[in-house]
Amino acid sequence: MTAANIDPVVADFGELVQPHRVHRRIYTDPAIFEAEMTRVFAASWCYVGHESEIPDPGDYRTTTLGLRPVLMTRSRDGDVNVLLNRCAHRGTVLAAESSGCAKRFVCPYHGWTYTPDGQLVAIPFPSDHPVEDYSTLSLGRLATATYRGFVFATLNADPEPLDCWLGEAVEAFDIIIDRHPGGELAVMGSPQLLEFAGNWKLSWDNAADGLHATFAHHSYNTLGSTVDVETVLARDPGSTPMVSKALRNGHMVVDQRPGIPQGPWATMRDVPFREPLESALVDAGATELLDLATGSMVNLSLFPNLIFVGNQLLVVEPVAVDRTRLNLWLTSAPGAPPEIDLLRLRVDEDFVNFGTPDDLDMFERVQRGLSVPEMEWIDMSRGLPDDRATDGTIRGPITSEAPQRRYLAHYAGLMTAPAATRAR
Amino acid sequence: MTVAAADVPGPGPSGSAAADAPAAVLARYEELAELLSGMDGRPLADPDLSATAAAALAHEARLLDAGRFEDWLDGWTDDAVLWVPLSDRAHPGNDQSLLLDDHRRLAERIEWRCDPSAWGQQPPSRTTRVVGSVEAWDGPRGVVTRSTVLIDEHRHNRHQQLAAYQIHELVGDDLRRRTKILVVPALATGVRNPSFLL
Numbered sequence A: 001m002t003a004a005n006i007d008p009v010v011a012d013f014g015e016l017v018q019p020h021r022v023h024r025r026i027y028t029d030p031a032i033f034e035a036e037m038t039r040v041f042a043a044s045w046c047y048v049g050h051e052s053e054i055p056d057p058g059d060y061r062t063t064t065l066g067l068r069p070v071l072m073t074r075s076r077d078g079d080v081n082v083l084l085n086r087c088a089h090r091g092t093v094l095a096a097e098s099s100g101c102a103k104r105f106v107c108p109y110h111g112w113t114y115t116p117d118g119q120l121v122a123i124p125f126p127s128d129h130p131v132e133d134y135s136t137l138s139l140g141r142l143a144t145a146t147y148r149g150f151v152f153a154t155l156n157a158d159p160e161p162l163d164c165w166l167g168e169a170v171e172a173f174d175i176i177i178d179r180h181p182g183g184e185l186a187v188m189g190s191p192q193l194l195e196f197a198g199n200w201k202l203s204w205d206n207a208a209d210g211l212h213a214t215f216a217h218h219s220y221n222t223l224g225s226t227v228d229v230e231t232v233l234a235r236d237p238g239s240t241p242m243v244s245k246a247l248r249n250g251h252m253v254v255d256q257r258p259g260i261p262q263g264p265w266a267t268m269r270d271v272p273f274r275e276p277l278e279s280a281l282v283d284a285g286a287t288e289l290l291d292l293a294t295g296s297m298v299n300l301s302l303f304p305n306l307i308f309v310g311n312q313l314l315v316v317e318p319v320a321v322d323r324t325r326l327n328l329w330l331t332s333a334p335g336a337p338p339e340i341d342l343l344r345l346r347v348d349e350d351f352v353n354f355g356t357p358d359d360l361d362m363f364e365r366v367q368r369g370l371s372v373p374e375m376e377w378i379d380m381s382r383g384l385p386d387d388r389a390t391d392g393t394i395r396g397p398i399t400s401e402a403p404q405r406r407y408l409a410h411y412a413g414l415m416t417a418p419a420a421t422r423a424r
Numbered sequence B: 001m002t003v004a005a006a007d008v009p010g011p012g013p014s015g016s017a018a019a020d021a022p023a024a025v026l027a028r029y030e031e032l033a034e035l036l037s038g039m040d041g042r043p044l045a046d047p048d049l050s051a052t053a054a055a056a057l058a059h060e061a062r063l064l065d066a067g068r069f070e071d072w073l074d075g076w077t078d079d080a081v082l083w084v085p086l087s088d089r090a091h092p093g094n095d096q097s098l099l100l101d102d103h104r105r106l107a108e109r110i111e112w113r114c115d116p117s118a119w120g121q122q123p124p125s126r127t128t129r130v131v132g133s134v135e136a137w138d139g140p141r142g143v144v145t146r147s148t149v150l151i152d153e154h155r156h157n158r159h160q161q162l163a164a165y166q167i168h169e170l171v172g173d174d175l176r177r178r179t180k181i182l183v184v185p186a187l188a189t190g191v192r193n194p195s196f197l198l
């Protein structure tokens, strides 16, 4: 199948993304947004879902890759497929529900029928249809790879292997998974869906921003008075032993663990029904498992669309140049006592209700501010010069803007030298 | 998980009350799930009871729209639950919600709403609730009501309207809120900063 038609001259990204500042246009220009949907989202490995969401043959889930409608399915042989959710006849979106189970995907328009691995198996009334080889009319396939249950896919014509693309990010990825008993992590049914009137990269700029919590989340840090959260988040965040890391391919890590030696549960505010559930675990001798009810305190961001925060997977979905949808999926711990997941449900509501609204408001304020054409630049120089280790990783205090600089440099590379994309 | 008593660490509470506690949590969740899933098949409502409930729901809407959150908080029982699920098929113990508050977190939510540095609600949303189709029945713990509510929100330079329905459990002579379930279909497709929802 043919590659996407790429117009190479959208903008001079060497000019727009400089080491210490970036231009407002990358957040406001619709032509740049349109190019990003192919050069960033189609050409990079993107997270599409978790294997636990489609346990049985025929199970499927729909999602997007940039703006492209995508279908993740489990076929009869147990394989996971990622397909373009687009009928090979005239383009109709095949599956409209967010998830389901289907032995066959029958197009609602003229009845072409596909297997869960995308093979065309039937065209109704075929006698007057000249097609001889149905295999030329399969659903478009994406290159697909999984890392410990996490399914990634790309339309890149020649992608680097997933392991290479993850690179140093694997260390944090493993920490997040391995804390679950048996290394077993699952993703629960329906995500919280929050939209903001701003560019998708604003959520990316924020994901490893260790300075904003002191200001934007001031109300969260002081809310309630029973637990001493304030000392962690409200004192000079640059002087804490927490570490930020800017990795290859735009990935980012914020490791808060060194700043919370007493463990994450000790900093958790009193969520609804905490006491009875906590008591049950303590009585069962499982006190040490309580940390599982909170996040790993290692925030990992895999560019361009997956951010681990708390026990949630924050999937960044671009909608328009000034519109973004955040999909917040909650992970569960199937190998742990049920109280852990019951606590997780209430724990992860906490920040979404009393912290995330601040972030959403900041994103919308920034987007409005960036509409001012006479003020062109966004400063990103905090923490310069970068301290680059031999493996290329840049480590710094959590107030350093090195993660933003590095992901944007990676982004500029993708936008400057677009990779060919194709459906298989 | 079974552990010998000698291995139990820490000063945690012991005895049958603590052991039964998770069952009490699950029982409360089951009540919520049944209220939600059992609503559509209910018979014709009691007209007198519905009129009484409508006054209580209008009063609640008036307090919320006026920003009189402390007064609104006073109208809840100690075992209050406010639940905003993500769909009308959700279960509070199996599915993510937008929020599920007990009385303690409701009080924190009100504190947050009044905090001048809670940017998600500063400046605050101005809301107008239009409550309609109030139906009420006698329930095992009090009066059960279902009503529709259109929530109109203005904030900064934006305006959004969310249509929803709400289920209340109102107990005692003064019809205190024991349970409120707010079902907002738009949460299944994406809502901008929903922190004005109560």
Ligand code: FES
Pocket (backbone or CB within 6 Å): A087, A088, A089, A090, A091, A092, A107, A108, A109, A110, A111, A112
């Ligand atoms: S568009 Fe799908 S069968 Fe015609």
Ligand SMILES: [Fe+2]
Pocket (backbone or CB within 6 Å): A206, A212, A213, A216, A217, A355, A359
């Ligand atoms: Fe934040």
